[in-house]
Amino acid sequence: MLPSRRGRPARVPAALALLLATAAATGALAGCGDTGGLRAAGATPAARNPARLWPGxxxxxxxxxxxxxxxxxxxxxVAVPGGDIRRxxxxxxxRAEIAAHPGDYAGAKAPYHxxxxxxxxxxxxxAGDEASGCPVLRPYYRDLTGDGRPxxxxxxxxxxxxxxxxxxYTVEKDRLVRIMSxxxxxxxxxxxxxxxIVRSPSEVAGYEYRLQWTWDADQGAMLLTSDEMLRTDDGGQHTKRPSVPPSPAPSAASSPPGSSPSSSASAR
Known part of the structure; x- marks a missing residue:
């Protein structure tokens, strides 16, 4: 004996149910004068491949x-106690860099004497203290190589x-290694x-240079991956609006008493 269908709704094939639902919705919207259909946005320009010049x-x-x-x-x-770059x-x-390049720093005729x-x-x-005349700026610490260490x-x-x-700088086998200069x-x-990211003023009013370095594991160094000339949108004065979404601020060295650590990654 076939099972009884009494007491349970008849099963409508899925395709038929969808068709009925669509027809009902169309009828309901007809009174509004807009069926909600897709509208053309106009012709799309054809894509063109780059034209190579001087192929020979x-x-x-x-x-x-x-x-x-x-x-x-x-x-x-320069020691790195315990392999911790913060120390x-x-x-x-x-000072080690100055000692390694006397032609740039030693003597009254050196460019950076x-x-x-x-x-x-x-x-x-x-701890560098620019206010006292020290030329060394406050260091910032962040993982730039992806190894989990700053x-x-x-x-x-x-x-x-x-x-x-x-x-x-990074640390390799408890040694301090310079990976960008x-x-x-x-x-x-x-x-x-x-x-x-380093921003520098341009000789063209209203523009600035924006250079970007990114870690490259194959070279073991930060490589220059972007070099752009961009509008500043502020009449030639450097804009403080970041060009990338804000990210957690890198930790900085301890601030002198009475001052608060900066939450910005800017060196200014």
């Missing part, structure tokens, strides 16, 4: 200039020139995720 030109096989794009150098003489002395790292002289104003505890982003003034040196007339420095 022999491709270059090497760069015209060696600008030192890969920076990976052990900093000699490394940032002022000692700058004033930086060398003013290093005497830096605290003995390794790197140190450090800046110092190149005097008497109005330039700022930006450096990034750049200097320029800097208007701002930012950390966005695992990227270092």
């Amino acid at each position: 030109l022999t491709p270059a096989s090497s760069p015209a200039y060696d600008i030192g794009e890969v920076e990976h150098a052990v900093v000699e003489g 490394a002395d940032p002022v000692a790292a700058v 004033e930086t060398s002289v003013r290093m005497a104003d830096c605290g003995a505890d390794g 790197e140190m982003t450090l800046g110092f003034r190149l005097l008497p020139e109005k330039l700022t040196a930006v450096r990034v 750049y200097e320029d007339a800097v208007s701002a420095v930012e950390l966005a995720g695992r990227t270092v």
